[in-house]
Amino acid sequence: MKLSRSLTLWATLMLSPVVFASSPTPNDMLKQKIQDTLGLEVSSITAAPIDGLFQVITNRGVLYVTPDGSKLVHGNIYDLNDAMNNLTELALAGPRLEMLKGFEDKMLVYKAKDEKHVVTVFTDITCGYCRKLHREMADYNKLGITVRYLAFPRQGVPSPNADEMEAVWCAKDPRKAMDDAKAGKAITAAKCDADIAGQYNLGGSFGINGTPAIILEDGSLIPGYQPANELFEVLERRGKH
Structure with a gap:
């Protein structure tokens, strides 16, 4: 009986899905810090046009943040090689169109x-x-x-x-x-x-x-x-x- 119960328990454990607690990603931690520190809602975090910065789209526009979340830059980034194209404005164009649909x-x-x-x-x-x-x-x-x-x-x-x-x-x-x-x-x-x-x-x-x-x-x-x-x-x- 003990052997039978042990085999049954072993089979149950083998067939049951194993759930591991997922660790927060760097983006998750950065998002949380911006929300806690600035009170902003973050919709996306992607690589910025400047190496070493993240581009963060929030409910108050675009911010640029260092990977460790210690420094923040607020302003426009322009492409000198593309007729001073405003890359910050370009980053908001697509999200604006999507958000307008709801209104x-x-x-x-x-x-x-x-x-x-x-x-x-x-x-x-x-x-x-x-x-x-x-x-x-x-x-x-x-x-x-x-x-x-x-x-x-x-x-x-x-x-x-x-x-x-x-x-x-x-x-x-x-x-x-x-x-x-x-x-x-x-x-x-x-x-x-x-x-x-x-x-x-x-x-x-x-x-x-x-x-x-x-x-x-x-x-x-x-x-x-x-x-x-x-x-x-x-x-x-x-x-x-």
């Missing part, structure tokens, strides 16, 4: 009748250049540029500014409310699932700190106002690459 149902869209290009603009209703861009919406649409708005209240969230933008997004006619708000008219308070905070945080993760901020079709960012004809030329040029 498409929150966008206020001014669609061009003969659509050739689509841009996403992070906007604020009190910003002077945002209002200028909005007054010229017909010019963008006439050139075939569809404009999709996301909210970026410059006072942050929560704030009276954010509440006003929620009122626009939650109005019975959001586009008319946007027209009125950009013209300086008062907007009736309204609440809904507009997720203004989510839109604002999304902009922050894109590296946006002012409005208007324009995301192009390739995921690149143009900070500030662009006249319709100049924006069209940029889009056409990018589309040919």
Whole structure:
């Protein structure tokens, strides 16, 4: 009997899956340190364009960190051998497009009748250049540029500014409310699932700190106002690459 029980126990152990506790990888430890020290959410860690650094994409943009996590660099890396191509901006292009997909149902869209290009603009209703861009919406649409708005209240969230933008997004006619708000008219308070905070945080993760901020079709960012004809030329040029 003892032999039989021993054989049964041995067979059970041999057939059972063996689970080993996995040790944290260097990337895991680096991610944890950045989250604990800076309070940032880390979405990816990859090799940086400069040897000896890691490129870390966070909810507040791109950082460069030494492998041991002791030193951090914040800024843009440019390629002198490629017409000063901004490699930091390039690193964010793909992730931006992916993250935008989750907010498409929150966008206020001014669609061009003969659509050739689509841009996403992070906007604020009190910003002077945002209002200028909005007054010229017909010019963008006439050139075939569809404009999709996301909210970026410059006072942050929560704030009276954010509440006003929620009122626009939650109005019975959001586009008319946007027209009125950009013209300086008062907007009736309204609440809904507009997720203004989510839109604002999304902009922050894109590296946006002012409005208007324009995301192009390739995921690149143009900070500030662009006249319709100049924006069209940029889009056409990018589309040919």
